Amino acid sequence: MEGESSFSAVAPPVFDGENYQMWAIRMETYLEALDLWEAVEEDYEVPPLLANPTLAQIKAQKEKKNQKIKGKSLPICSSKEIWDYLKGEFAGDERIRGMKVLNLIRDFELQKMKESESVKEYSDRLLSIANKVRLLGSVFIDSRIVEKLLVTVPEKFEATITTLENTKDLSKISLTELLNVLQAQEQRRSMRQEWVIEGALPVKHQDNSKYKKKKNFKKEGGSKKSYQPCRHCEKKGHPPYKCWRRPDAKCSKCNQLGYEVVTCKVKS
Structure with missing residues (x-):
């Protein structure tokens, strides 16, 4: 009860007319934490007690009444009618949701990783589209993202993917494992480039020093003016x-x- 009272002190998520699916998920989670989701979703009536009720029956009826009272005390969804109205008004019907899902999947299929893009940036872009599809009520499994990454990453990751094909079953590899492997190669490649740049600077500095010494030698002792x-x-x-x-x-x-x-x- 102490945990529930502390959670109830947290304000419920506010719906501002946008991103209904995200708000609905957060609101449902909030209500479930307070044990109020059943009261809003089902909008049940609390039946009266029978003759000679047991203590358990009295306690259960009291809890049901308290849930109804708490549910109605929430300003945003005090009844199932309001919840259903918001869902119908902002979530759209099945046809509209289906069109949105198709557009998102089409956008997902067109994605390709840019040469200047990191693995994290590209994977975050794919996950963002996948999560939007899921919020619309459609299933979008991680294996689709894995397949997308395997066929759309640049050629510089080809050796890593070939190694994975030879050592693992790519149909069973998890998204997290694939991202870890790709990011590890990306980090190694970045470190090698830094080593090359850092190693080239001293060589260039030495060449410049030799050139300056040779030039100074000509000025000091190698010019015609130095001889009588x-x-x-x-x-x-x-x-x-x-x-x-x-x-x-x-x-x-x-x-x-x-x-x-x-x-x-x-x-x-």
Whole structure:
């Protein structure tokens, strides 16, 4: 009784004219928790006690009366007539519900996972459609979602699905198990990409460092301005020992001293 009184302190779900099926399920759950759903659904009359009633009969009649009183005290559905009116007004007839279910199933069949989408985002989208179908009173089993995932996920999951086909009976695999497997591969793939990016950054940094060192070397000691004018030819850009006109140089064409073959003027 203490648990029931604490639950009754919770306000019943409010119906704002939209999402009737969701509200009806919540309201039914709320009434069942208070043991009042029977009073609203059946709208029974409490029969009078017979002569010489037992204590059990007196107690049962009292409970029935209390349920009726509590049920009528709820502002949103104080009688079965009001409950049935709301159901007929907002749930629609069987034909309308059937059309809604067909549209939802058609939408479900057209769904495909995008390359930029995560497994969770795609599965949540499929589950949202499936739950709408269920709220309209139609059966929608999880195995349909499993089949949908297996045939519509991108090619990057092909290896994982092939492994599942070789190790498990896919007709018996649960939705939770399939989602765990797909999300695990997704996480491994994401981690590998992060490792590649993190590993590439130091290499690139080293290449840039080498380039900068080489560039600085040219600026500091490899440019023409770093050499004094050659004492042999009075030109810059080379040390004296590499000068083509040094005295000990010997032309390989004319065998003369004082220059190398690149400056030889003797005709072949």
